[in-house]
Amino acid sequence: MTEQGKFLKVFSVAENSVAFVFKNQKFEQVLQAGVHRVWDLSNALTAKYFDANSIYYSDPESFYLIKSYPEVAELVHVWKLANDELGLLYIDDQLMGIVAPGEVLQLWKSAGEYRLDRVSLNGDLEVTRSVLEEIKHRGKNEVTKLISSKGSVKRAPVAMVEVKPQHVALLYVDGQLVRSLSAGMYGFWQLNHAIEVKTYDLRSRNQEVSGQDILTKDRVTVRVNLTATVKTLDPVVAAEQVENLDEFIYKSMQLALREAVGTKTLDALLEDKLYVNQTIKELVEQELDSVGVKLERVGVKDIILPGEIKAILNQVVEAQKAAEANVIKRREETAATRSLQNTAKMMENNPTLLRLKELESLEKVSEKVSNLNVYGGVDQLLRETVKLT
Structure with missing residues (x-):
């Protein structure tokens, strides 16, 4: 190596890459793709290489370099999001990801044409239909796909809500009821808010209370199966009054069934099967009405007796x-x-009737006789064949 070559340092920068040259750890210049020969008499030059196709510029000194050196700032897009907004990052009109609130983005300009759409998290949190479909299509609604350097986000950016036909959903944001949702597909931003959805079926539906072993008044254990038809009329009242509507309906009918059966003897229950239905309806109807539910029908399906009692x-x-x-x-x-x-008595007082009875008897006897020889005339035959004493 010549003396001249000893003080000449070569930096080889690959295609789609960039190098930052430092002298004694102080920024000197930017090197684009190519081979660069730089004099380094004191052997104080070092270089950091970056892949400009990686989209994100990540370096501990990035903020200082961008702020202090225009040649670095020209290479990088810098966007900062407020704590109450998120961003939709597009590159060449393709959604690349969702940016977390309060995030600072530093992107290499050479990677493509960028666009950042900001979304406020203080107003309407519903995701527009087009954005929702794009997020689903691109598979960006995952925590691992969220663009965030803090790593503190533990849930997906969008709460996906599907409301089936003949159902209604109540949307709660941070514990407050915001609106009712009819049938359809919805999405709501949930990065800065707690989104909760309660869904209710508006159709008439069956509620079964099965396998209830109940002791009657005369201490006989019977197993009773009950069925009822209920319909939710006011979901808002139901949500305000009870936490789990189906469980509340089940418990109400179960307690009413035990009260109706436990106060009657077995014989009384078997004699008046409608008593249980009427009693349960009286006990439960008003209670369900107070939580926005209508009791349409209730009835005992069957009463199963123990084997020895049945025998x-x-x-x-x-x-x-x-x-x-x-x-x-x-x-x-x-x-x-x-x-x-x-x-x-009638024949005793009526000789003609008696005579007819004799002839009827003779007819029956003659049916069983093949040949009959008559001696002494018909009168003699009647007197000898039929004798009434």
Whole structure:
């Protein structure tokens, strides 16, 4: 190496890169792509290389260099967001990411044509339809995709809300009810706010209370299954009064069912099955109405008895039916005897009727006889064949 080469330092800067030259750790100049030979008599020159295609200019000394040296500032876009706004970063009209509130962006101008759309977080937080579709299409609604150097953001930038047909949703921002949402797809900025959505089904729906083991007044355990049809009429009242509407409806009907069954004996329940339905409706209807819910119908599906109780009841029913059948049999026998008695009295006072009865008897006898020889005339035949004493 010659003496001249000893003091000549070569910096090779790759395509789409840039180098910052420092002398004794103080900024000297910017080197663009190419091979650069610079005199360094005191061997005090160093260089930092940056990939300008990486979009983001990240360096501990970036703020100082941009502020102090115009040649550095010309290479970089600098945007600062307020704490109550976020940014939508576009490069060549393509959404590259969502920028967190209070963030400072330093972007290499050579990477493309930039645009930063600022969004205030103090007004309407709903994301416009076009932006929402673009965020979903680009897959930018993730914490890991959020442009933030602080690393303190723990949730996605947009709260996605889908409201199904025949449903309504209540939007709460920081605990305050803001508006009702009809069927559709929505998005709301949630970086600086707590977004909560409560959804309610406006259709009539079934509410089941199944497998309830209840002790009756006469200490018999029965299992009762109850079904009801309810409909939410006022979601706002429901949201204000109870935290979990379905759980509230279930508990109300469960307690009413236990009260209705527990105050009646088993025989009374089996004799009057509508009693339980009517009692539950009286106990629950007003309570549900106070939380914006209408009780349309309620009924006991079935009452399941223990095995030994069921066997005893079957024996009781069998004995009752046998007794009823015996009564009916005796009643028919009595009627038949009474009819015979009446017939005998009528024939006793009416010889013609008696004669007709004799002929009827003779007809029945003759049906079973193949040949009949008559001696002494018909009168003799009648007297000898049919004798009434």
